[in-house]
Amino acid sequence: MTTTSLLAIAVTVLIALLLARPAGLYIAEVFNYERTGLDRWFGWLEKPVYALGGIRKENQSWKEYALALLLSNSVMILLVYLIFRFQGVLPLNPTRIASMEPTLAFNTAISFMTNTNLQHYSGESGLSYLSQMIGIIFMMFTAPASALAGAIAFIRALSGKPLGNFFVDMIRCITRILLPVSFVLAFVFVAMGVPQTLEPAAVAHTLEGATQEIARGPVASFLSIKEFGNNGGGFFGVNSAHPFENPSGFSNFLQIVLMLLLPASLPFTYGKMVGNRKQGRVLFASMVMMFVVLLGISLASENTGNPVINALGIQHAQGSMEGKEVRFGAAQSTLYSVVTTATETGAVNTMHDTLTPIGGLVALGNMMLNTVFGGVGAGFINVLMYAMIAVFLSGLMVGRTPEFLGKKIEGKEMKLIAVTLIISPLLILLPTAFALYAHPDTISNPGFHGLSQALYEFTSSAANNGSGFEGLGDATPFWNISTGIVMFLGRYFPVITMLAVAGSLAAKKSVPETAGTFRTDNILFGTVFIGAVLIVGALTFFPAVALGPIAEYLTLKP
Incomplete structure (x- = not known):
């Protein structure tokens, strides 16, 4: 990867992030x-x-x-x-x-x-x-x-x-x-x-006389x-x-x-509407940090590529251009794949099925976490849910009732949040297991990558992303109906449960801030927030990704 490619990526991301504040206000x-x-x-x-x-x-x-x-x-x-x-x-x-x-x-x-x-x-x-x-x-x-x-x-x-x-x-x-x-x-x-x-x-009529x-x-x-x-x-x-x-x-x-x-x-937008712009900046900085780290991992993987064996039997690595759009190159294609899964957009300028195992893992991780920016609206609800989890965990550690924006987070809210956390892995892991058992004929790749194809399809559906590992034969009644149900539940179930949380919090009286209140507008909270996202995500999905992209990566290592 050239210095020019890295500079182009940095400028693109920087411009987008600089526009975020005026757009949010x-x-x-x-x-x-x-x-x-x-x-x-x-x-x-x-x-x-x-x-x-x-x-x-x-x-x-x-x-x-x-x-x-x-x-x-x-x-x-x-x-x-x-x-x-x-x-x-x-x-x-x-x-x-x-x-x-x-x-x-x-x-x-x-x-x-x-x-x-x-x-x-x-x-x-x-x-x-x-x-x-x-x-x-x-x-x-x-x-x-x-x-x-x-x-x-x-x-x-x-x-x-x-x-x-x-x-x-x-x-x-x-x-x-x-x-x-x-x-x-x-x-x-x-x-x-x-x-x-x-x-x-x-x-159009071609030089060979054919019609196109x-x-x-x-x-x-x-x-x-x-x-x-x-x-x-x-x-x-x-x-x-x-x-x-x-x-x-x-x-x-x-x-x-x-x-x-x-x-x-x-x-x-959140910072201005709740009257605490610093808290909005902390969430923004936390999301940017996760995005930059995941982007760096994906760029490093796609630049290195998979190990190959040459004619002399010597094993070495090479950059991956398979499935990439040659007009943009590997760097811009990789950036696009990370941005589209981090924002739950789903547009693609490269075929995600041809990403390296680690590049595919980053795309999967973005969708599974759904907090690295996340899609418009629904993704930010997910961010606020993890912010409440971070506050709740911090309150448990110090033996104090957790508070978020002056509202106590108690058992009712945490039960709703727990149900919301559970629905996503259920919508992803159970259908993936059934598809692997009942419809292996639609999966074009054997072994670990085949598991990743099915896992990616349901992850993309549950996270409302829409990109896919396109080697999957998904144009069948089974995939149409199953992913349709997963998309519907993955969209509306979390929104409704979190609106219930909002309604519960709105009915509560605000409590005054004291010296013992855990502040949610500083670096410590940002660190706890990132930790909560990564720990909960890792505990939930690590076994599945270990059997898919991680296992595939290990089999390709020298």
Whole structure:
């Protein structure tokens, strides 16, 4: 790896992190229910939507908020499922793509509504233009807006305020954050050469006299919200490795920055909304430290590559370019793989199945922990959950009732957090074991890497990431139904249980801070927070990764 490659990576990450603070403060202003200057700019667009939907700015209880989130998302899943099932007879289908098979439509509708964007089909041949725009792009706005709304409600409860109204929060997220930025970015991507058209596939005649159809479509509008909303699904089957979806080094840089922007900004939103900006900075610094360490491990592994034996029988290591996009090189491909799994986006510019065992382990670890930034909204709820675990453990060590932002964390909250911690490994490990037992024929690699393929698929589904080890034969009813269920439960179960925690804390009276209160805005807390994330994650998933990527790595060592 050259010095230039390292400098390019450092500049890309630094720019994204520098943008995080102003973006985070803006997000806090967006969700401020008091009248602000933003109402003048966006009120004209929101008022007709409120009137049409009969929405009032009335505060909801945590149960009402959770129910509104769950039911509205479920209705959207059903509507989009019907579009996929009947796309063959609906308009805007110039290439006459057939309607989706029922289990695939079930999987795809849940996938995009849960911000997972797992694709068991090839984008350009699986969906019509109508399905891409009315189905996929529609959910690419509503899915991150729903998750961010849930995170904002949780933060409000911690700050001692009412949770707010889900529909108001979701609409504000779309009109004031996602839509303006995506609208501008779509023009930027068009200027870079990304197609934006409703014309059918272009027909080209090669020098040999053959005819070739080149897929195209409304790609630029798809791409802008795909990255900014941490969605990640590809308009084309090879995602951001396709030159129409990622035409240059600058577009690759922009996509990485967009993936990082919202997740990295939420600690600053949190700090401002709870009135303790230093605490937000501590969480931000902790997440950055974990990200940098994991990125360094992955870069070192991909730069070294796997050991090989040359013609003379001498074993040596070489850098890994297998499955990498040659336009960007191993370094930028590795950076992309770490960013997309750290932010739970799922977009790829390289095939993750070809990562070295340690590079694949880093991608898996990002999703299993789901706190190294995490996806927009849902990931930050996970961060706050681990922050409460850190406070609880610290309280046990000193024999004091743990407090977080002036609210006592007691048995009820810890039981809900414990249930939330358990659901993720259950959704990952149990289906993986069943798949290995009942459907080994769909796994293309024998041995340790085959286990990693199945483990990665369910980890990606439960963490709402959507990337995959694509050697897996996942376009079957078993994988469609099983991952669809895992995606749905992995998305909504933690959000609902943590909203219950928020409701419980909001009902409690604040206790004054004393000399014995464990501070959550200093380096010590950041250290305990990182320790809690790593220890809980290691205890939960280490046996599984030991049988997969770690065992594969050890078998390749000299």
